[in-house]
Amino acid sequence: MEERILDLLENIEFKERNLDGIMKQLGLDTSEEFKTVMKALNALEDQGKIVRSQHNLYYLPKQIHVYIGKLSMNKRGFGFVRLDEEHDDIFIGKHDLKDALEGDTVLVELKKHSEGQREEGIIKRVIKRGQTRIVGELKKGKRELILVSDDILFDKPVYIDQAHSHGAVAGHKVVAEIKTYKPYLKGNVVEIIGHKNDPGVDVASIVYQHEAHIDFPKEVLEQVSHIPNEIDKEDIKSRVDLRNETIVTIDGDDAKDLDDAISLKKLANGHYQLGVHIADVSYYVEEGTDLDKEAYERATSIYLVDRVIPMLPHKLSNGICSLNPHVDRFTISCLMEINHEGEVISHEILPTVIHSTERMTYRHVNEILGGDIERQKQYHHVKDMFFLMQELSDILIQHRKKRGAIDFDTNEAKVIVDQKGIPTDIVLRERGVSERMIESFMLVANETVAEHFKWLELPFIYRVHENPKLQKLQQFSTIAKTLGYTIKGSLEHVYPHELSAIVDASIGTPEHQIISTLLLRCMAKARYDEQCLGHFGLADEYYTHFTSPIRRYPDLMVHRLIRKYLFEKKVDEQTLTHYASIMQEIAEHTSFQERKAIDIEREVDDMKMAEYMESHIDEEFTGIVSSITNFGMFIELDNTVEGLVRMEDLSDDYYFYDERSLQLIGQRTGKRFKMSDEVKVRVKGASKKEKTIDFEIVGMKSNKKKKKTVIIDKHRKHQDVHKRKRQDQKRFYRKKRNKK
Known part of the structure; x- marks a missing residue:
């Protein structure tokens, strides 16, 4: 029945998309057939295979610009819904998330957007919960225990009654199973990992978070x-x-x-x-x-x-x-x-x-x-x-x-x-x-x-x-060229020895580790x-x-x-x-x-490296630029510890990200940062919980005129020009009104 309904709705010529119209088109009229159709429609809707409009008409999601994807949250409160490799991620503002959480499979409806802008959407409903078990630390609440997730992207507290705490108390790291999601999250403790300060509990928590087996069953x-x-x-x-x-x-x-x-x-x-x-x-x-x-x-x-x-x-x-x-x-x-x-x-x-x-x-x-x-x-x-x-x-x-x-x-x-x-x-x-x-x-x-x-x-x-995918090879080829290495032959039919030759040619040079690592990533x-x-x-x-x-x-x-x-x-x-x-x-x-x-x-490893660097705040190290992004650059130290120099911490100029050459370029000074450059950095901060390390460049003077960071791409640049024109017009008319 589900297949018959999907085949029917696939036909764009079919107009009577309500329950009666579907029954009629399928040649069904008995009460038993009504129940079967209703059950199939509900099942398809629960799976996200069909969508019901506010007028109780049924459509395939793509017919009304609704899509199914997986939600990935950002720690700033917004998220992105990933559809597949062929589509860009859909941006979801913090007010459009509804009750969706990190990892949920969701039904998202596209907002209207101008050409060249990132697609934005509104989550209509959650189809499947991504996380039913949460690992975190118990804290004392007014009447209940509150579980704070170890996953910084899962920012909702889970409330746990004492009766369902499994003997756990505040300070314990536990595994909890979520029982209800509305109006707020409630759950039961199913396993106690240990006290948060006990040796090895931090590592075990990560293992439990990924639901890997630790102990062997009795049998x-x-x-x-x-x-x-x-x-x-x-x-x-x-x-x-x-x-x-x-x-x-x-x-x-x-x-x-x-x-x-x-x-x-x-x-x-x-x-x-x-x-x-x-x-x-x-x-x-x-x-x-x-x-x-x-x-x-x-x-x-x-x-x-x-x-x-x-x-x-x-x-x-x-x-x-x-x-x-x-x-x-x-x-x-x-x-x-x-x-x-x-x-x-x-x-x-x-x-x-x-x-x-x-x-x-x-x-x-x-x-x-x-x-x-x-x-x-x-x-x-x-x-x-x-x-x-x-x-x-x-x-x-x-x-x-x-x-x-x-x-x-x-x-x-x-x-x-x-x-x-x-x-x-x-x-x-x-x-x-x-x-x-x-x-x-x-x-x-x-x-x-x-x-x-x-x-x-x-x-x-x-x-x-x-074989590596063409798009990834093209990205590697672009980076390799900026470092002085060219892949011979066609990228569409590349052979291993052509890539091996680049790695061999880089041996003994400062960029050898960069070339090897980047090539490995594109495989x-x-x-x-x-x-x-x-x-x-x-x-x-x-x-x-x-x-x-x-x-x-x-x-x-x-x-x-x-x-x-x-x-x-x-x-x-x-x-x-x-x-x-x-x-x-x-x-x-x-x-x-x-x-x-x-x-x-x-x-x-990331957690322990961040924990290690927490005891080295303000210390200076020499490293190389291992990656350039539109939000900063990653610096890798000799011991492979990698930290981020954020764009806002490049304080001596107003830097923009040149996507073609994969460089950060100072607008006023023309100073450039590229892959494999050696730089001296100071540890600005480190977080074991977030598993992150922040660096800043040593000796970089402040540029007081700098107000903001600009990311260059053709669409954003076009928008910025029009924005400045509108601001100039507003200032002109404001001055005119003031004179009057």
Whole structure:
């Protein structure tokens, strides 16, 4: 019935759009049919698929300039409704919001506007609430507790009766569920996170705000309790025994979930035999179990400044699945023969058992390769393999470079916190030789496994990275030109090696980090897919994620498919139909969860960086201009801390934003600020709550004549000219009246 009504209303020739007219046109007249039509109309109206006018006539939203979109609020009280990528956002003034809140899906009606002006709208009603659970701090009210949201864009208080406080008191950070929205927000506390001053509560609040799982359900822990702490000796017989091989893990100093190990030796023909041995997580996490369902929901581990929220319980992630040294572990191994050009000329994917020789760290391996005699003596029994690894890694890096792979060599920082969760330092993560070695070996293993299954044409999950969109490439090209770099060839058919050449050309220059970061931003987001669509950034036709099944569900799924197809030889119709039916859904869910995890990690880092800078107010630092906008410019310090110099704080002149050259230009002095400029800044302010940092330029003198900031664009400039003319006319007639 809903489809019939939509088809009818789609016809612009249809005039009798009231209930009677719809019934008549559909050939319906009984009381039961009346109820069915009424129910369908109400459902369509609730979904925002149709709109009822004040005269009870029904239309499709687009027919009367009404649209559906998602509301994003600004902390100044106004908002924007985002429709889709093809339409500009619709501005909503603070008096036109009705009862809509941040994240709500709303029905918005356009106001009349002049050509060239931003479209403005009025929210007619909320179709779907974006937030039903709120994380925030409880404060004491007159009769009730008042929840103040951590989200500064959600500025409405939520009132909570003592009877529904779940035992929480003022000062607690809690999760509350909104029960009513009118006439004001009322809710119930559903979980107490902790007191606002307790260590780690600030980080946990962000995790809860994104509705990520922290604790494992009882049924999962019950299942895990029955998993042994040692491998089953009987199952060794069905595996290739590599326990006598020299195999090492190389990870960060504080890593505990060791899911990959490496072996390497030279063959008689001069080629390299590289073994990438990955924890056999699929052996312990069986499909359809409570443990598997929870791992699927989480989809990834989340790495935060003070903790890891694992995809799998610690007994697995740090225990029986972790490739700890000097103990037997089950693995799935990819053994590859690689020639001196970096090509994999043969490979095997095998169920194996290993006994890790050493638990190495990046720091120790870098010291060995750097010539540290004491460290070489300490690991004399394995040190030669590290030099062979470096040799092969260099070959693989050159192979990828010839292929056109882009090396996004961007700085990453680590926030150091004390036992109370207070940030004490922000340090750059060093990418030494050993980090690049392991990266190279993981990449070649992922590529090899992906190509293997691509040619088998079996249901599988791939990691894909599509070509960047033309509009984003054009923006990058414009910025790159201002820095002296030009993309060769057509932007519509750009190849990875053309972009890689720009990154390589910028190495050793002040703008290298800017070029790398901006290019990374203009890339499409990598995601998972059931189709093998290639990886643009790696300039490769085949890619998957095979090497981290402890912390990524797609890798676990790849292992499960390897077990089914290769080890158990199950390629029957039932098995293939099953995996074909679920693979795209798994790909979409894990891609979504990955993006959510990245958002949580970034938000926590932003909060802790702002908290760190709160103790450095008025201190001076040197940084580079990392971004130019119409409201100011962002300055990035050496430790990657980024702060905003607002347009109103550029006090020595009257600056305008030149959109074409992406520069801020002083109207009186002609002084310019562009990307990669080095500037000295003072910390003007920082807010842990808002996760923001404000800078001001050191030594910038005040320009007393400056009254306001102007943003240059063709429409605004046109409006300003007419505005000044009208003001001049008003002043002329005012003077004339005064003389009279």
